[in-house]
Amino acid sequence: MKRTLSWVGIVFLAGIFIAVFVNVLEMRLSKGDIYPHYATFRTDPLGSSGLYEAFGRIPGLTVERNQESLMKIDNLDKDTALFLLGVPQSSFSRIRIPDDSPVLEAIKEEGLRLIVTVDPGRVPQKHINTLSNNEQEWLEKRRREREERQRKIKEGKQEEEKPVEKKKKDLPKEEEADDDFDVEIELERIAALGPKMQDRFGISIADVKKFDRPEEGWPTTRGDSLQKNALPDKTPLWKSQYRFSVDSEHREEWKIAATVAGAPVLAERKLGKGSIVFATDSFFASNDALYSGADSAFLLWLTGGKTRLVFDETMHGSVESTGAIKLLRQYRLHGFLIGIFVFVVLWAWKSASSLSPGDEAAERGIIGADGAVSGEDAKSGLVRLLQRSIPGNELIDRCLATWGESQTTKLPVEKERQIREIARQHKVDFRSHSILDTYRKISEVLRRK
Numbered sequence: 094m095k096r097t098l099s100w101v102g103i104v105f106l107a108g109i110f111i112a113v114f115v116n117v118l119e120m121r122l123s124k125g126d127i128y129p130h131y132a133t134f135r136t137d138p139l140g141s142s143g144l145y146e147a148f149g150r151i152p153g154l155t156v157e158r159n160q161e162s163l164m165k166i167d168n169l170d171k172d173t174a175l176f177l178l179g180v181p182q183s184s185f186s187r188i189r190i191p192d193d194s195p196v197l198e199a200i201k202e203e204g205l206r207l208i209v210t211v212d213p214g215r216v217p218q219k220h221i222n223t224l225s226n227n228e229q230e231w232l233e234k235r236r237r238e239r240e241e242r243q244r245k246i247k248e249g250k251q252e253e254e255k256p257v258e259k260k261k262k263d264l265p266k267e268e269e270a271d272d273d274f275d276v277e278i279e280l281e282r283i284a285a286l287g288p289k290m291q292d293r294f295g296i297s298i299a300d301v302k303k304f305d306r307p308e309e310g311w312p313t314t315r316g317d318s319l320q321k322n323a324l325p326d327k328t329p330l331w332k333s334q335y336r337f338s339v340d341s342e343h344r345e346e347w348k349i350a351a352t353v354a355g356a357p358v359l360a361e362r363k364l365g366k367g368s369i370v371f372a373t374d375s376f377f378a379s380n381d382a383l384y385s386g387a388d389s390a391f392l393l394w395l396t397g398g399k400t401r402l403v404f405d406e407t408m409h410g411s412v413e414s415t416g417a418i419k420l421l422r423q424y425r426l427h428g429f430l431i432g433i434f435v436f437v438v439l440w441a442w443k444s445a446s447s448l449s450p451g452d453e454a455a456e457r458g459i460i461g462a463d464g465a466v467s468g469e470d471a472k473s474g475l476v477r478l479l480q481r482s483i484p485g486n487e488l489i490d491r492c493l494a495t496w497g498e499s500q501t502t503k504l505p506v507e508k509e510r511q512i513r514e515i516a517r518q519h520k521v522d523f524r525s526h527s528i529l530d531t532y533r534k535i536s537e538v539l540r541r542k
Contacts, residue, residue: 104435129409130212131179131375133158138381139216141178141404144392147383148402155401163407166195171204171366174399177408179212179375182298182335184408191287201365206397210375211298213333215306295343296360296371299336306334310376316349318394319361319368324350325390329382331358333374368397486523489516489531511538 128135133145149156159166159175169175175196180188190197199205291297310330318324328351336356339347350370351359358373376382377391396402483491493516504512512535519531 131378132406132409133404138379140380141378143380143383144378145404153400157403159403159405160407163196164194169195169199169203169205172399173401173403174206174208174396176402176404177209178378178404180209180408181212182214185211185298186291188290189287190290190293200367204366206368206399208370208395210372210378211333211335213374213376215332295340296347297338298373299338301334311353313351313353313358316351318350319348319363324394329377329388329391331374332376335373337373370395485528486520488528489519508538
């Protein structure tokens with residue numbers, strides 16, 4: 094009865110533990126601050142879940158999240174607007190767009206509208222985007238090739254290559270001016286991974302100047318848009334300290350939609366059948382901005398009249414998993430996982446200690462004042478020991494040998510002969526002459542006078 098109650102208590106405690114754990118996890122996720130700034134999963138003031146949900150409530154609009162690599166994304170058509178919200182300034186300068194990019198192709202051929210906004214840097218970033226998987230794989234491959242080439246040169250299997258004259262054409266001017274910049278590597282990287290986004294489109298973020306940021310933000314001046322009178326008369330206050338710099342050769346392609354003190358902060362351009370919008374701020378898309386008073390007309394202008402809005406979360410590190418967790422969610426194996434967890438906990442608990450109450454003496458295997466060993470008596474202990482150490486068909490011989498060594502008087506010759514014959518019959522026919530029968534026969538011979 095006590096053992097059953099102990100098991101019931103363990104299961105009850107395990108259930109409470111799991112319930113508390115799940116509740117804490119849900120509270121942590123619902124708070125939202127585990128996601129980067131301006132992620133649509135984030136529900137605090139620095140998230141953009143409000144904008145995502147608000148667009149979803151507008152009749153005629155379809156809102157989605159993308160957690161698939163932008164090099165594998167599909168179904169981007171003329172009715173789609175792709176949002177990349179809150180891209181860190183350092184990441185903006187590293188994004189590469191290869192010629193075979195599905196996003197670039199969809200802009201040119203299908204009419205996709207791409208909207209890229211930069212994190213204003215009002216608070217320190219917790220998540221900084223690293224190199225893309227393609228770029229990391231390319232760098233790792235190039236490293237291995239370089240090590241293999243150096244190994245062959247060292248072994249004399251390959252001659253050392255003569256330095257190739259570096260060509261600085263087709264490189265950005267700021268990189269041409271950098272004496273430490275490896276032009277050869279960058280040219281190879283461009284050929285393999287494509288040019289940087291800012292180089293392809295001729296627009297970059299200018300060097301940040303030191304100035305005080307107004308608490309309410311900088312007032313913006315309305316500029317031009319691709320569609321006449323499409324841009325609302327009022328553009329939002331600008332919280333970001335970043336400003337755009339447009340290359341002279343691309344200046345005619347860009348429409349400066351908003352400026353702060355004459356410096357461009359919002360730009361739009363046509364590319365093939367589609368369009369691109371770059372903004373140096375993302376605050377207008379945050380939950381905080383929507384709570385304070387959303388610039389609805391401006392936010393609708395960003396969509397370009399598209400009916401399908403896709404918010405990319407891969408820029409925030411939220412990539413769809415293809416491992417065990419995805420399978421658990423897909424096939425709803427949460428109960429199975431919890432069951433396995435409970436089983437492991439109970440098994441570990443049972444292995445660690447006895448479920449029945451005890452005391453220190455019992456745990457040490459001693460009971461009573463005489464120091465008797467608890468658990469089994471001498472007879473059962475001896476039986477277990479013999480079962481583990483001596484095969485059954487050899488037990489009689491071992492016992493006789495041990496008994497003979499302990500005897501001080503010699504048995505009569507006839508009794509010794511009878512005992513050896515009984516032992517021989519037992520060994521020859523183990524099944525017909527069992528150990529117990531053999532023992533009884535030997536005892537009977539010894540009792541005779």
